[in-house]
Amino acid sequence: MPLSEYIINDIKPLKVTNKIGDAQHLFNQLTYSHIPIQKDNVYIGCISETDAHCFDSDKLISDHLYTLEGFFVRRSTLWLDVLEAFAQKDTNIMPVLGDNNEYLGYYELNDIIAMFNQTPFFSEPGGILIVEKGYNDYAFSEVCQIVESNNGKLLGAFISKVESDMVQITLKIGSSGLNEIIQSFRRYSYNIISGHEEDTFIQNLKDRSDYLNKYLNL
Numbered sequence: 001m002p003l004s005e006y007i008i009n010d011i012k013p014l015k016v017t018n019k020i021g022d023a024q025h026l027f028n029q030l031t032y033s034h035i036p037i038q039k040d041n042v043y044i045g046c047i048s049e050t051d052a053h054c055f056d057s058d059k060l061i062s063d064h065l066y067t068l069e070g071f072f073v074r075r076s077t078l079w080l081d082v083l084e085a086f087a088q089k090d091t092n093i094m095p096v097l098g099d100n101n102e103y104l105g106y107y108e109l110n111d112i113i114a115m116f117n118q119t120p121f122f123s124e125p126g127g128i129l130i131v132e133k134g135y136n137d138y139a140f141s142e143v144c145q146i147v148e149s150n151n152g153k154l155l156g157a158f159i160s161k162v163e164s165d166m167v168q169i170t171l172k173i174g175s176s177g178l179n180e181i182i183q184s185f186r187r188y189s190y191n192i193i194s195g196h197e198e199d200t201f202i203q204n205l206k207d208r209s210d211y212l213n214k215y216l217n218l
Helices: 020-029 060-067 077-087 107-116 140-149 179-187 200-216
Strands: 034-039 042-048 093-097 103-108 127-134 155-164 167-171 189-196
Touching: 020 060, 020 155, 034 093, 034 103, 042 060, 042 093, 077 093, 077 107, 093 107, 093 155, 103 107, 140 155, 140 167, 140 179, 179 189
Parallel strands: none
Antiparallel strands: 034 042, 093 103, 127 167, 127 189, 155 167
């Protein structure tokens, strides 16, 4: 289904001539974090639930235009970029504008997440692997080469964490035998943050440690 099919128009934007109380009433009825606002039938931003409940209900929205958040996406925006916009703006509603800046409606966060869940990254069987390496040392081409050289099929990969000079990469690998892939990542100096149950490296170390402890206790 095209992303544009998810555009919703159940809630019409409020106008700057509406009272703050109108926004408060809508927020009390809905679970949205923001409500779109229009001026002269042109979208100018969203008012947040937090801000709306801080203001006098008898005041006009036009009295508080400085609080509006002007985020939106285009009808042509790709779904992954739409998901990124949701995350950056910390909202569960995203206004959609056409090529001529006309207001078309909005996306709901749950609908976009549902699309993400339908991608092979989630829907196809496989294992999740999280690896870590220095920010200046990793390369996606190397990550793909490690997986594919061990007969693995890479179903998806993304940067899941950046902290100081380290990067964590989350991989979805369509392979039932991930142990060889994990060992290859270690040979290429990647740290294994979260592996697969078939990862025998740690188990082998544990077995050897247990054997050594028994030997020393004889």
